[in-house]
Amino acid sequence: MRSQPHNNSPDFWKAYVQSFANGFPEKVEETRFVVLDTETTGFDFKRDRILSIGALRIKNAVIQPKDAFEVFVKQEIFASQTVEIHGIIKQEKAQQLSEIEALKVLLALLENAVLVAHHTAFDVGMLNHALQRNGLPKLKNPSLDTAILYNKILTRNERKTEGHYSLDALAEKYHIPKTDRHTALGDAYITAIAFLHILNRLRPASLKQLLKKDRPWEFWKSF
Amino acid sequence: MRNTISFRIADFLQHYPPFSNFPQNELAEFSQEIAIVYKEKDAVVFDMDDVPHSHFYVVHKGAVALWNTHDDLVLDICDEGDIFGLRPLMANETYKLMAKTEEESILYAVPIEKFRPFATKNQRISDFLVESFASNTRNPYSKNHKGQLLGDAIGFHPDTAGARLLDLQAVQYSKEIVASTTTTTIKTIAERMSEKGIGAMLIEKEGLPQGIITDKDIRNKIATGKFPISTTAQSIMSSPVITYPAKLTVTQAQMAMMKSNISHLVLTEDGTLNTKAIGILSKHDIMLSLGNNPAVMVKAVKRARTFEEIKPIRNGVQNLLRGYLRQNIPMALTAKIISELNDTCTQQIIHLALQKMPSPPPVKFAWLAMGSQGRSEQLLHTDQDNALLFEDVAEASFAETQKYFLELSRHITVGLHTIGYAYCPADMMASNPKWCQSLSGYKKMTAKWITSPGPDEVLLSSIFFDYNRSYGDKELVAALSTYIFNTVEKYPIFLSHLAKSALMNPSPTGFFRQFLVEQDGEHKDFFDLKQRALMPLIDAARVLILAHNVTGISNTWERFEKLAELEPNNIEIFMACSYASKALLRFRTKQGLQHNDTGRYISLEQLNKEEKMKLKRTFKTIKEIQELLNVRFMVSRIR
Numbered sequence: 001m002r003s004q005p006h007n008n009s010p011d012f013w014k015a016y017v018q019s020f021a022n023g024f025p026e027k028v029e030e031t032r033f034v035v036l037d038t039e040t041t042g043f044d045f046k047r048d049r050i051l052s053i054g055a056l057r058i059k060n061a062v063i064q065p066k067d068a069f070e071v072f073v074k075q076e077i078f079a080s081q082t083v084e085i086h087g088i089i090k091q092e093k094a095q096q097l098s099e100i101e102a103l104k105v106l107l108a109l110l111e112n113a114v115l116v117a118h119h120t121a122f123d124v125g126m127l128n129h130a131l132q133r134n135g136l137p138k139l140k141n142p143s144l145d146t147a148i149l150y151n152k153i154l155t156r157n158e159r160k161t162e163g164h165y166s167l168d169a170l171a172e173k174y175h176i177p178k179t180d181r182h183t184a185l186g187d188a189y190i191t192a193i194a195f196l197h198i199l200n201r202l203r204p205a206s207l208k209q210l211l212k213k214d215r216p217w218e219f220w221k222s223f
Numbered sequence: 224m225r226n227t228i229s230f231r232i233a234d235f236l237q238h239y240p241p242f243s244n245f246p247q248n249e250l251a252e253f254s255q256e257i258a259i260v261y262k263e264k265d266a267v268v269f270d271m272d273d274v275p276h277s278h279f280y281v282v283h284k285g286a287v288a289l290w291n292t293h294d295d296l297v298l299d300i301c302d303e304g305d306i307f308g309l310r311p312l313m314a315n316e317t318y319k320l321m322a323k324t325e326e327e328s329i330l331y332a333v334p335i336e337k338f339r340p341f342a343t344k345n346q347r348i349s350d351f352l353v354e355s356f357a358s359n360t361r362n363p364y365s366k367n368h369k370g371q372l373l374g375d376a377i378g379f380h381p382d383t384a385g386a387r388l389l390d391l392q393a394v395q396y397s398k399e400i401v402a403s404t405t406t407t408t409i410k411t412i413a414e415r416m417s418e419k420g421i422g423a424m425l426i427e428k429e430g431l432p433q434g435i436i437t438d439k440d441i442r443n444k445i446a447t448g449k450f451p452i453s454t455t456a457q458s459i460m461s462s463p464v465i466t467y468p469a470k471l472t473v474t475q476a477q478m479a480m481m482k483s484n485i486s487h488l489v490l491t492e493d494g495t496l497n498t499k500a501i502g503i504l505s506k507h508d509i510m511l512s513l514g515n516n517p518a519v520m521v522k523a524v525k526r527a528r529t530f531e532e533i534k535p536i537r538n539g540v541q542n543l544l545r546g547y548l549r550q551n552i553p554m555a556l557t558a559k560i561i562s563e564l565n566d567t568c569t570q571q572i573i574h575l576a577l578q579k580m581p582s583p584p585p586v587k588f589a590w591l592a593m594g595s596q597g598r599s600e601q602l603l604h605t606d607q608d609n610a611l612l613f614e615d616v617a618e619a620s621f622a623e624t625q626k627y628f629l630e631l632s633r634h635i636t637v638g639l640h641t642i643g644y645a646y647c648p649a650d651m652m653a654s655n656p657k658w659c660q661s662l663s664g665y666k667k668m669t670a671k672w673i674t675s676p677g678p679d680e681v682l683l684s685s686i687f688f689d690y691n692r693s694y695g696d697k698e699l700v701a702a703l704s705t706y707i708f709n710t711v712e713k714y715p716i717f718l719s720h721l722a723k724s725a726l727m728n729p730s731p732t733g734f735f736r737q738f739l740v741e742q743d744g745e746h747k748d749f750f751d752l753k754q755r756a757l758m759p760l761i762d763a764a765r766v767l768i769l770a771h772n773v774t775g776i777s778n779t780w781e782r783f784e785k786l787a788e789l790e791p792n793n794i795e796i797f798m799a800c801s802y803a804s805k806a807l808l809r810f811r812t813k814q815g816l817q818h819n820d821t822g823r824y825i826s827l828e829q830l831n832k833e834e835k836m837k838l839k840r841t842f843k844t845i846k847e848i849q850e851l852l853n854v855r856f857m858v859s860r861i862r
Contacts, residue, residue, distance in 0.1 A: 056228065061261040062260050062261075062332070063228070063259040063261075065254070066255050068226055069226065070227060177231075180231065185227040189227065200263045200327070
């Protein structure tokens with residue numbers, strides 16, 4: 001999985017790639033997870049743009065709000081009013097960064113963590129297209145999808161009745177207040193709590209085993 | 224960086240001391256330093272003698288138990304908003320207790336180094352800490368509300384406290400027992416009474432109380448020449464004596480005397496005639512510390528000549544109840560006093576109803592209160608649930624006898640209605656021929672329930688089997704109870720059915736102990752306190768006590784106390800159930816008085832944190848007792 005950084009790459013990308021040099025810890029407790037969520041203008045990877053990114057880090061079931069972050073992305077094609085519609089924390093003027101700056105902050109937090117999101121393929125796809133627009137390669141992190149993992153802890157009957165696994169459904173199931181729903185960090189927090197709950201149910205013996213659980217094809221088969 | 228997460232932490236913390244004393248903007252700043260920790264059930268947060276962590280904890284969701292692992296005792300359970308693990312950090316010592324999650328929990332870990340500056344610079348925060356450590360309580364602000372489900376801070380006025388105390392105060396009685404035997408002559412007894420300067424002599428046989436002879440007996444029976452002075456105690460003593468347990472309060476003693484119209488009570492080891500006397504209590508003893516209202520009310524009720532006269536007195540009972548709840552008098556005592564007052568009202572109604580009848584009752588009978596009144600757990604105005612039981616008569620005269628008692632019952636139910644008991648919508652009243660039966664009629668009916676228990680039968684049993692005699696012949700009622708117990712013993716499957724129905728109401732919480740509220744109907748989004756919290760406990764107590772063949776206890780917490788005594792290995796769970804049923808009844812009664820309804824449906828938004836926590840604490844107990852029922856009565860085999 002190791003690849004040499006591109007010669008022309010910016011330093012932050014080099015540092016990001018470098019963080020993978022030491023490989024991954026064996027135990028889940030020692031693994032750093034970064035739970036993230038993106039708010040976008042739509043669902044088209046090519047046409048739509050990221051408006052904000054929220055991410056937080058989990059290690060050994062502890063979340064440090066201090067290194068959680070939420071950034072709002074300045075997009076040329078969209079007026080700043082659009083950003084406000086998607087919710088800015090009232091108490092404070094939101095930090096607005098250019099796309100490349102936002103990616104830089106994210107990569108600094110991300111390093112070689114295991115990336116966790118709800119419907120990860122979408123967030124990773126949006127981020128990869130943003131990286132591509134800025135002349136950078138794709139994300140290198142192994143990832144987990146809470147929608148897929150949640151499916152693993154359900155019984156056959158529950159699968160039949162619960163049907164789909166929206167973030168709203170998870171928030172309700174785990175009684176996580178939805179006050180901050182549809183803000184990137186609010187959604188990341190809901191995802192994080194759901195993830196911790198699922199992890200507790202799955203009890204994987206190692207990180208390797210946990211990553212194996214994330215098999216989309218098995219997920220789709222269960223419908 | 225300030226963000227959504229730290230703002231949410233601040234939002235939560237601002238409701239709880241000491242964080243409620245932080246300046247708003249500083250709390251938001253401070254919250255960024257706090258870590259969110261997820262713990263699965265039974266996770267040890269820290270162990271005894273561990274080196275202190277760099278932070279203390281606040282429970283955000285879930286619950287954490289603090290254990291003394293040497294004695295294997297839970298000392299405290301921390302719920303949402305409670306802090307723990309702070310003291311060792313301030314005192315620089317190792318943890319003195321183990322903290323273990325009771326359920327899946329989310330904790331906020333607050334770094335002590337960031338907290339300390341606030342504690343030193345803010346007087347109110349440091350006061351909180353000092354007081355908290357000195358009083359050795361987790362939250363000294365909750366101390367005033369100890370044992371009180373509603374957090375309304377109503378003061379305990381010193382001027383009324385004295386009078387109220389009588390209701391709590393145990394009676395002072397003479398512990399030196401002067402007793403004679405049944406064969407002692409009256410002359411000897413009179414001499415000993417004069418010598419000791421006492422007004423009453425206890426008469427014992429084989430060490431157990433048999434009767435009592437008072438000055439009045441000697442005056443009325445000897446001095447008048449009815450009996451010679453050489454007669455023995457046996458022939459003039461009042462027997463049987465009225466016995467009570469020694470932990471009687473002044474008010475209860477007073478009421479007991481007024482009710483039976485006697486001047487002396489004998490206190491025995493367990494309150495029955497079957498154990499040794501440990502003291503005698505005279506009316507004079509009570510006069511010395513005379514209390515107030517309940518006794519006056521009993522007197523007034525007994526003086527009433529019409530139903531209408533009782534009505535205002537019974538309203539007074541409700542005011543008394545309100546006062547007791549405010550003063551935080553223990554629930555068991557409150558319930559006892561109020562239900563004795565209610566019983567007295569019922570008895571007087573029956574007394575007056577009998578006077579309306581053209582002739583005295585043809586045979587012996589008893590008046591039974593059923594359901595919550597039978598359990599002495601209905602303190603608010605409520606529906607009537609009652610039955611009349613009469614002695615068996617020859618088949619030829621059955622119709623006539625039942626007709627007499629139906630007419631009597633109609634007078635009584637009208638009377639009860641007059642003083643505030645609504646008619647039972649399901650017509651479970653003695654004026655209904657079904658509930659106005661002879662002993663063998665009830666035997667036949669209950670036998671049918673027990674031998675072929677369908678849902679209706681189980682429901683009827685659960686209402687009827689909590690009956691309590693409020694008037695009439697004791698032995699008649701005892702005969703029915705004995706019959707029921709014997710029948711149940713022969714058909715143990717009945718207990719499984721009863722247990723199954725007790726499990727019909729699932730334990731009232733979900734993940735993170737959220738309240739399960741009603742999903743639809745008139746009370747949508749309200750919490751059904753009766754069905755979800757009280758009924759599971761009441762039903763559990765009934766089936767457990769039936770299985771133990773214990774007669775004569777119909778009150779739920781008294782049943783659990785008896786169970787704790789019978790099964791010492793389960794003492795913890797049963798005492799917890801006893802406590803929970805009292806707490807829930809207090810809660811329901813307060814809600815009922817506050818909203819002028821039955822207190823059954825609770826709007827969760829109107830509860831404060833402490834109320835919610837206390838309610839939730841009882842839910843855990845409900846879950847545990849249901850698990851016990853499930854296993855013990857093999858409920859699954861009748862599915």
